[in-house]
Amino acid sequence: VGSFFQEQPVLKNPFLEDALLRGYLKRHLPEEAILSDLNAFGERVAKDIDTWGRECELNPPRLVHFDPWGRRVDHIVTSEAWKRLKDLSAQEGLVAIGYDKSFGEWRRVYQMSKLYIFSPSSGLYTCPLAMTDGAAKVIQSVGVSPPVEEAYRRLTSRQPERFWTSGQWMTERQGGSDVGTGTETVAIPQADGSYRLHGFKWFTSATDADMTLTLARVQDRSGSTTPGSRGLSLFYAEVSRDEDGRLRGIEVQRLKDKLGTRQMPTAELLLDGLPAYRLSEEGRGVASIANMLTITRIHNSISAAAAMRRQVLQLARDYATRRTAFGKLLKDHPLHMQTLARMEVETRAAFLLVMDVCRLLGREESGLASEFDRHLLRLLTPVVKLFTGKQAVAVVSEGLESFGGQGYIEDTGMPGILRDAQVLSIWEGTTNVLSLDVLRCVARSSGMVLHAYFAHVKSLLAGASGVSSLDPAVKAVGGALSELEQFVQIAASRSPSYLELAA
Ligand code: MFK
Ligand code: FAD
Known part of the structure; x- marks a missing residue:
C-alpha cells in the first residue's frame, strides 16, 4: 500500500564532508601526504568500515564459560568485524602515529584527526585504542625497558600480527571515582621480584586485550597493606592462557548487560593470582596512572565531538536534502535549519577545543611545550572531557529528533549513537569528579x-x-x-x- 519510500541518509567520505576539519588541518598541518592519507581513510570509512562497526553492534560479544567437556575456558567470543577492526587499527597507525616522532609536534593532531573520522564507524574499537594509547604513554613515562619494552613495541606497532591492545582495570565495586580508598586488590610479592594479584575488578572494558595496567596494594610480610591512595601501586600484567587453555590468574565472572557500548565486552574479573610486574614506585599508583587518564580523556573528547559531527553534519544535514514535509525539503524550513545550525555551532566549539588540547599534547611530547603550555594542558584536559561528554548527549539527542520517528528506529543505527554517547560523561571520570579535578589542579x-x-x-x-x-x-x-x-x-x-x- 502506498508508493512512497523515503530516501535514507547517505554516509559520504567523512574527511571530505568536514570543512571545519579540513580547514583546521590546512591552517596547521598542510602536509600533502597527511591530507591524502586522511582522505583515503575517509573513503575507507564510508565504503567498508562503517559496515564493520554496525556488524559489531548486531553481533555483540558473548562469554563462553566452559568447553563442551566442562572445562572452564572463559572465552570472550567477538565478531569477525571486531577482529578486522583490530588489524585495521594497526595498519592505519591509529595508535602508532601518536608515537611517530617524524610528525613532530603535530603527531597528536594527525592521530586524533584520524580517530575523529573513524570513531562513529568504529564499532567502539576506539575504546581499546584509547586504553592502548594510554598504556603506551604510561610505559613511555616510566621508561621503555624490560619487562615492558616488548609490550611498548607491540602497543605502538603498525603490524597487525604484532599489535597488542591494553586494558585499564581501575574500577572496583567500592571504588570507581574514589579508587584511592576503594581499591581492595592486593599484590603479593614473589621471590623473583614479580607479584601475584588477588582482587575483583568490577568494570573492565575490551577485556579481550592482550595486557593491562591495573592498581593494587602491595602486601608486606605480615600481610598488611597501606590504606588510601598512598597505598596504591601501578602494575603491568599480560593476559595469557596456560597449557590447558585456562586464563592465567583470571576468572571472567560475567559480561555486563549495558545500556550501550554493546559492541565491546565489558567484564567483571576475579583476579586469582594474576602474575604482574610493578611499574610505579610503591604508593605512586594513582600519580603514575594519571598519564593514562590524560590520554583516555582526550580520546573520550574526540569520540564526543565525532559523535556530534556524524549525527549533525553527515546524517542530519544529508537527510534535510532528502526529506520533504509541508511541501518542501527540510533544508528549506528556516526553523529546522536553525536547529541544525545550533548543533553545528556546538559541534564546532567541541572540535576546536579538543583539537587545541591535542595540539598542546603534541607540543608537550615533542619537548616544545612551555611551562604555560603544560599548565594549559593540565587544566583543559578534564575541562574538555567533562564539557564534551555532556554536550554529546544533548547534541546527539537533538540530532536524533531531526529524523523524526525514524531517529528512534533501531535498525537505522541512530539509537546506538545516542546510547553510546551516554557513557562519555561517566567513564574516565564523571562530570563532578572531573570538576573537582579542575579545582585541585588550580589549587596545586x-x-x-x-x-x-x-x-x-x-x-x-x-x-x-x-x-x-x-x-x-x-x-x-x-x-x-x-x-x-x-x-x-x-x-x-x-x-x-x-x-x-x-x-
Ligand atoms: C572511546 C574513548 C574513551 C575510552 C574509554 C575507555 C574505557 C573506560 C575505562 C575507564 O573508565 S577506566 C576508569 C577511570 N577511572 C577514573 O577516571 C577515576 C576517576 N577518579 C579520579 O580521577 C580521581 O580524581 C582520582 C582517582 C585521580 C583521585 O584519586 P586521589 O588519590 O584522591 O588523587 P589525588 O590525591 O588528587 O592525586 C594523587 C596524585 O595523582 C597527585 O600527584 P602527586 O602525588 O605527585 O601530587 C596528583 O597530582 C596526581 N593526579 C591525580 N589526577 C591527575 C593527576 N595528575 C595528572 N592529571 C590528573 N588528572
Ligand atoms: P561513583 O563513584 O559511585 O559515582 C556515583 C555518582 O557520585 C556520580 O554522579 C559521581 O559524579 C558522584 N560523585 C562521586 N564522587 C563525588 C564527589 N567527590 N563529589 C561529587 N560527586 C561525586 N572502569 C575501569 O576501570 N575500566 C574499564 O575498562 C571500565 N569500563 C567501563 C565501561 C562502561 C560501559 C562503564 C559504564 C563504566 C566503565 N568503567 C570502567 C567504570 C567507570 O570508570 C566508573 O563507573 C566511573 O569512574 C564512575 O565510578 P562509579 O561507578 O564507582 O561511580
Missing part, C-alpha cells in the same frame, strides 16, 4: 593554570584574523574574561591558599 598550581588560561584566551582574541575587536561577540568574551579574572584575584587575596579557594 597556586592558580598558575588559570593565569595560563586567561593569557591564552586573550592571545586568541587578539590574534583572531578577520574579526574586529569591536565585534560584539569578541567584546562579550573579553568582558566575561576580565570579570572572571577579577573574581579570581579578589578570591585569592581573601583566601590564604588556593586550596581553600578551590574548596
Whole structure:
C-alpha cells in the first residue's frame, strides 16, 4: 500500500564532508601526504568500515564459560568485524602515529584527526585504542625497558600480527571515582621480584586485550597493606592462557548487560593470582596512572565531538536534502535549519577545543611545550572531557529528533549513537569528579593554570584574523574574561591558599 519510500541518509567520505576539519588541518598541518592519507581513510570509512562497526553492534560479544567437556575456558567470543577492526587499527597507525616522532609536534593532531573520522564507524574499537594509547604513554613515562619494552613495541606497532591492545582495570565495586580508598586488590610479592594479584575488578572494558595496567596494594610480610591512595601501586600484567587453555590468574565472572557500548565486552574479573610486574614506585599508583587518564580523556573528547559531527553534519544535514514535509525539503524550513545550525555551532566549539588540547599534547611530547603550555594542558584536559561528554548527549539527542520517528528506529543505527554517547560523561571520570579535578589542579598550581588560561584566551582574541575587536561577540568574551579574572584575584587575596579557594 502506498508508493512512497523515503530516501535514507547517505554516509559520504567523512574527511571530505568536514570543512571545519579540513580547514583546521590546512591552517596547521598542510602536509600533502597527511591530507591524502586522511582522505583515503575517509573513503575507507564510508565504503567498508562503517559496515564493520554496525556488524559489531548486531553481533555483540558473548562469554563462553566452559568447553563442551566442562572445562572452564572463559572465552570472550567477538565478531569477525571486531577482529578486522583490530588489524585495521594497526595498519592505519591509529595508535602508532601518536608515537611517530617524524610528525613532530603535530603527531597528536594527525592521530586524533584520524580517530575523529573513524570513531562513529568504529564499532567502539576506539575504546581499546584509547586504553592502548594510554598504556603506551604510561610505559613511555616510566621508561621503555624490560619487562615492558616488548609490550611498548607491540602497543605502538603498525603490524597487525604484532599489535597488542591494553586494558585499564581501575574500577572496583567500592571504588570507581574514589579508587584511592576503594581499591581492595592486593599484590603479593614473589621471590623473583614479580607479584601475584588477588582482587575483583568490577568494570573492565575490551577485556579481550592482550595486557593491562591495573592498581593494587602491595602486601608486606605480615600481610598488611597501606590504606588510601598512598597505598596504591601501578602494575603491568599480560593476559595469557596456560597449557590447558585456562586464563592465567583470571576468572571472567560475567559480561555486563549495558545500556550501550554493546559492541565491546565489558567484564567483571576475579583476579586469582594474576602474575604482574610493578611499574610505579610503591604508593605512586594513582600519580603514575594519571598519564593514562590524560590520554583516555582526550580520546573520550574526540569520540564526543565525532559523535556530534556524524549525527549533525553527515546524517542530519544529508537527510534535510532528502526529506520533504509541508511541501518542501527540510533544508528549506528556516526553523529546522536553525536547529541544525545550533548543533553545528556546538559541534564546532567541541572540535576546536579538543583539537587545541591535542595540539598542546603534541607540543608537550615533542619537548616544545612551555611551562604555560603544560599548565594549559593540565587544566583543559578534564575541562574538555567533562564539557564534551555532556554536550554529546544533548547534541546527539537533538540530532536524533531531526529524523523524526525514524531517529528512534533501531535498525537505522541512530539509537546506538545516542546510547553510546551516554557513557562519555561517566567513564574516565564523571562530570563532578572531573570538576573537582579542575579545582585541585588550580589549587596545586597556586592558580598558575588559570593565569595560563586567561593569557591564552586573550592571545586568541587578539590574534583572531578577520574579526574586529569591536565585534560584539569578541567584546562579550573579553568582558566575561576580565570579570572572571577579577573574581579570581579578589578570591585569592581573601583566601590564604588556593586550596581553600578551590574548596
Ligand atoms: C572511546 C574513548 C574513551 C575510552 C574509554 C575507555 C574505557 C573506560 C575505562 C575507564 O573508565 S577506566 C576508569 C577511570 N577511572 C577514573 O577516571 C577515576 C576517576 N577518579 C579520579 O580521577 C580521581 O580524581 C582520582 C582517582 C585521580 C583521585 O584519586 P586521589 O588519590 O584522591 O588523587 P589525588 O590525591 O588528587 O592525586 C594523587 C596524585 O595523582 C597527585 O600527584 P602527586 O602525588 O605527585 O601530587 C596528583 O597530582 C596526581 N593526579 C591525580 N589526577 C591527575 C593527576 N595528575 C595528572 N592529571 C590528573 N588528572
Ligand atoms: P561513583 O563513584 O559511585 O559515582 C556515583 C555518582 O557520585 C556520580 O554522579 C559521581 O559524579 C558522584 N560523585 C562521586 N564522587 C563525588 C564527589 N567527590 N563529589 C561529587 N560527586 C561525586 N572502569 C575501569 O576501570 N575500566 C574499564 O575498562 C571500565 N569500563 C567501563 C565501561 C562502561 C560501559 C562503564 C559504564 C563504566 C566503565 N568503567 C570502567 C567504570 C567507570 O570508570 C566508573 O563507573 C566511573 O569512574 C564512575 O565510578 P562509579 O561507578 O564507582 O561511580
